[in-house]
Amino acid sequence: MSLQTSAAIDRDNLVELYGPEHRLCTTPSTQLNLVLSPDREIDLYELEQLCDAVGWSRRPVRRVRKALQHSLLVVGLWRHDPRLPRLVGFARCTGDGVIEATVWDVAVHPLYQGAGLGRQLMAFVLDQLRAMQVERVSLFADPDVVRFYADQGWELEPQNRRCAFWYSP
Ligand SMILES: CC(C)(COP(=O)(O)OP(=O)(O)OC[C@H]1O[C@@H](n2cnc3c(N)ncnc32)[C@H](O)[C@@H]1OP(=O)(O)O)[C@@H](O)C(=O)NCCC(=O)NCCS
Secondary structure (H helix, E strand, O other): OOOOOOOOOHHHHHHHHOOOOEEOOOOOOOOOOOEOOOOOOOOOOHHHHHHHHOOOOOHHHHHHHHHHHHOEEEEEEEEEOOOEEEEEEEEEHHHHHHHHEEEEEEOOHHHHHHOHHHHHHHHHHHHHHHHHOOOOEOOOOHHHHHHHHHHHOOOOOOOOOOOOOOOOO
16 A cells, blocks of 8 residues: 555645644545644643553643643644544653753554554654754663664664663652
8 A cells, every 4th residue: 555645635724733844644545634743732631542542551631731841842643634633643752952852652543553653753753853953862662662663773772882770759
């Protein structure tokens, strides 16, 4: 199946809904328009539903709101609907915006997985960080998702150079 973007879509409306930096994804169907945006506000309850759908444990909405406010970058993947876009993917980054950034909470709704959207989401995140001229990007992956990142050029650690440490204060 070839990937394509739909021609039958009002581009002005996209800017209005998703902001000037939005990107239309390639999808297996011209009926399906999916849009990446760093600008469209995330509905926290919709985000909670997405996290539920991928099996993540719940976090208090109040704390998630604060985490998003303090994030360097928040990206939503939206199933386009001129009246009510639906959040079907998400990623965010923390960091200083200059030297270091860390990617967190990468998710694509199970109904939309396996269509190249996770890859496009990550490429978009990295393009946004590149535009900020961030020097280095890190992330922490579950063992069963390592290949997803490794196939996109992420370097797996530790390789006798660095290790991840966790501490819960
Ligand atoms: C991981 C995730 C974001 C991938 O999204 P996706 O839209 O299905 O990914 P894509 O379709 O772009 O897949 C790109 C490639 O990665 C592979 N891939 C996808 N998910 C993978 C996984 N969990 N493990 C290993 N490889 C994976 C695909 O097979 C595809 O390979 P191909 O290019 O050889 O065909 C999605 O499965 C997800 O949200 N999972 C649950 C949440 C999660 O685990 N997030 C990561 C936290 S570290």
